[in-house]
Every structure is written in structure tokens, then in C-alpha cells.
Amino acid sequence: MDLVYDFLENKIKLTKEDSIVVGVSAGPDSMCLLYLLLELQKKIGYKIIVAHINHQKREESKEEESFLKEYCLNHNCSFESMRIEKYGTGNFHKEAREIRYKFYQDLINKYQAAYLMTAHHGDDLIETILMRLVRGSTLSGYKGISLITNMDNYFIVRPLLYVTKEEIENFNKANNIPYRIDQSNFSNKYTRNRYRHNVLPFLKEENKNVHLKFLKFSAMLTECDNYIEKVLNNAYNNIYQDAKLDISLFKEEDIFLQKMLLEKILLNFYDDLSFVESKHIDILLNLIRKNKSGSKISLPLGIIAKIDYGYFLLEKSNNLDSNYCYLLEDGLKLPNGMTFQEYHGKENGNDVIHLISSDIDLPLYVRSKKVGDAIELKGMNKFKKVSDIFIDKKLSRDKRDSYPIVVDSSGKIIWIPKLKKSKYDSQNHELCDIIFKCL
Numbered sequence: 001m002d003l004v005y006d007f008l009e010n011k012i013k014l015t016k017e018d019s020i021v022v023g024v025s026a027g028p029d030s031m032c033l034l035y036l037l038l039e040l041q042k043k044i045g046y047k048i049i050v051a052h053i054n055h056q057k058r059e060e061s062k063e064e065e066s067f068l069k070e071y072c073l074n075h076n077c078s079f080e081s082m083r084i085e086k087y088g089t090g091n092f093h094k095e096a097r098e099i100r101y102k103f104y105q106d107l108i109n110k111y112q113a114a115y116l117m118t119a120h121h122g123d124d125l126i127e128t129i130l131m132r133l134v135r136g137s138t139l140s141g142y143k144g145i146s147l148i149t150n151m152d153n154y155f156i157v158r159p160l161l162y163v164t165k166e167e168i169e170n171f172n173k174a175n176n177i178p179y180r181i182d183q184s185n186f187s188n189k190y191t192r193n194r195y196r197h198n199v200l201p202f203l204k205e206e207n208k209n210v211h212l213k214f215l216k217f218s219a220m221l222t223e224c225d226n227y228i229e230k231v232l233n234n235a236y237n238n239i240y241q242d243a244k245l246d247i248s249l250f251k252e253e254d255i256f257l258q259k260m261l262l263e264k265i266l267l268n269f270y271d272d273l274s275f276v277e278s279k280h281i282d283i284l285l286n287l288i289r290k291n292k293s294g295s296k297i298s299l300p301l302g303i304i305a306k307i308d309y310g311y312f313l314l315e316k317s318n319n320l321d322s323n324y325c326y327l328l329e330d331g332l333k334l335p336n337g338m339t340f341q342e343y344h345g346k347e348n349g350n351d352v353i354h355l356i357s358s359d360i361d362l363p364l365y366v367r368s369k370k371v372g373d374a375i376e377l378k379g380m381n382k383f384k385k386v387s388d389i390f391i392d393k394k395l396s397r398d399k400r401d402s403y404p405i406v407v408d409s410s411g412k413i414i415w416i417p418k419l420k421k422s423k424y425d426s427q428n429h430e431l432c433d434i435i436f437k438c439l
Helices: 002-011 028-044 061-074 092-111 122-135 165-174 191-206 210-239 255-266 278-290 386-392
Strands: 019-023 047-054 078-083 115-117 148-150 155-157 244-246 296-299 303-308 311-316 325-327 339-342 352-355 365-367 374-376 383-385 405-407 413-416 434-438
Touching (some): 019 028, 028 047, 047 061, 047 092, 061 078, 078 092, 122 210, 191 210, 255 278, 278 311, 352 413, 383 386, 386 413
Parallel strands (some): 019 115
Antiparallel strands (some): 148 155, 303 311, 325 365, 365 405, 374 383, 405 413
16 A cells, blocks of 8 residues: 555645545445545544445445444544435436535535545556446546546545555455445446456456556546647637537647547536547537538437538437437436436336347447337247337327337347337346346
């Protein structure tokens, strides 16, 4: 942990006047971070405020909160907690993150703290970067997790990026640091866990300090991104005015800057760019190059991009376009309100699909109906036209063309959410590694 201590003492340069809010879940990573800060506190004398959020999603949550409260009492540090009583129907992870950081911000203000510290470690950094490289992201997204993030009135600091999960576990054992385990961290149902269990061991065999290489890569991208941001802002203010992009001026810019400009414009319509992939940027560039007035395309979350007499603009739509295709992922919300979530309950109606990934071609997509669509029905060994199913289910005509259809990468129809399931829906739930519910 020498690199962590050196970072906190000599780079962050903590002083006795500082107040630090620490996000602690009671898991091994955050308990390790809290222990390190408590040890360093003996030397420096700053104030520690432990921030704990009880998501109330697991039976163990109440016990974890009680354990942490007692731990803080015994170690003379402030304990602040909140319980999330109700979630919406959107992306659970995104919503939980927003609630979490709102709680942190409130504590920053309450204690006039300069720092928020979280327990992201080196393995988290590798997983995040690899997942974004595979999925597709932006230059800013490829940075992964930063050591230090400058917020409006405080800094988010992640000291454990210098160490691996294994180092944390060994340190906890050597110092008898108590913690609690979330069993969901071992399930391969979650994408991150599959990277953790299958990809990271190989990388660490090649280089046991590979996490430090990724940290250097992240720092390099951060420097590049900071420089580009300065150039980008000048071009943005010149080309994008009154919520319209001047296509003639846009075409004069280098292709790299064009992509950055589109990302910046998209941030006016998205809280972050987690829903936007590199393929979406390419689609927008093609739309702009053609510069055909009246042409438009659908983007995730009901955003419409269109061309209007030499200008490119984005606008929100309240209705599903009759020709769309979205990547199926946890939290996908269609403009008509239908939402797809990873599911771990016991329901088995037409609003839930249980799949075995080896039976289908990944990834999955949600698209609008096409002429000739047919689904191979479960238990019947025959195909039926989607249009006939719509009629059988008495779906109104105005909804048929835009009703979502779930397909795999080869085009096979897997599911008509809430209406019919294909033969690929599995009854052997123990083998199912992909489960979605449509709300």
C-alpha cells in the first residue's frame, strides 16, 4: 500500500484542516480504504465522515449498516447513512449512482469537505476500460476511472487505483480488517463479473502490475482530453449556435474534431454518453455529409437527429419512430415508456425472457417491426407472423409499426415483449445467464 500512502500524503497533501467524506459500503474494498485513512489520520489529524447508502436490495443490507455504524463509533469517525425507499423504472445502476452522488454532495456541503474518496481499485479500472473498448465509447469514456476528478466545490479521489483486488484482500487479512461480502459479485450474470473472472486473470499472468499500465494509459488520455477540450470549445462556440449546427462550417473541421463536436452537442440531451456508442457518431456523420433536408434518424432514449436546410439539430421525441434499432441493455428505455431491465425475480410471464447465451447470437437488439417478420413459437415448432400475433392480441393499428421486437445478431426474433416468447426462452432457469423484464 506504499503507493497509496505516498499518493495521499505527497500528491493530495492532506492536512489536519481537511474534512474527507468516504463512500463505504462495508465491503472489503471500502473497508480497506477506511482503514488506510484512519491510520493516516493518526499522523495528520483530518476529519473523516463515513457515507453509507443502504439500497435495501438484499437481506444483508440492514446488518451491514449496523456493522458499519458500530465500527465508526469504535473508531471515532462520523457516520452518515441513508436508505433508498423507492426506485423508478429506469436503469437501476444509473439511478442508484445519481442518488448516491446527490447524498455525497449534501454531505460535502454539510461538513464543508474538500474531498470525496471512493474505493475503486486497479481491477475496476481495467474492467471499465476493457468494457468500454469492447462496447464502444468516446475518448473521455476510454479514460475509464480517474485518480482525481475536479468537481465544482470538491475533488473525487480514488487512491486504491494503485492496487489490485488481490492486494486489498491480502492487506485486509494481514491487518484483521472486518468487512461484509455481497454475493452478487460472484455471479457471471453481470458483464463486469465476466471480465473480472475470465479476462483479468490472463492479463495478470502476462504482467502482475498490468493495472499500473492501465492507470498510465488513463492518465495519458486525460491529458489529451484536456487539451482537446480547449480547442473544442472554440470550434463549438463558432459552429453551434441557437441549438443548430452549421453544416458548411462543420465540414471545414478535421474529422477528429467533428466527432468531438458531435459528442459535445449530444451532452446537451444526455446526462452522460453511456447510451451513445461510436457507431452512433458514425451514423450522425453520415447524415450530416449527405445534408439532405428532412432526413432524420433515431438515437437512444427518444432523441431524433435531423437535417433542416443546411443545419443539423437534435430534438426529443415523445413517440417511437417507425424505423429504429437499439442495443438491448439494462435500463434501455424506449420513448413510448417501455423499459428493459436485467431481472432476478421468479416471474415467468410474457414480460420476462429467460435465455441461455450459447443458444443465440449476441448482442441482442430491440427494433421496430419489418415486413415478413415471423417468430418461431415456444413449444409449437412452427413460425407465426408477427403481424398475426398483433391482430390476435388486439394491438391497435397505430402501435403495430413501432412495437418493439427483440432480435439477436443473426436476425432471429427472440421475443415480442409482453406478447409472445420464442422457442429460445428456456425453462431451465439455472442455466439461464440472460434474463430481461419489460416494464
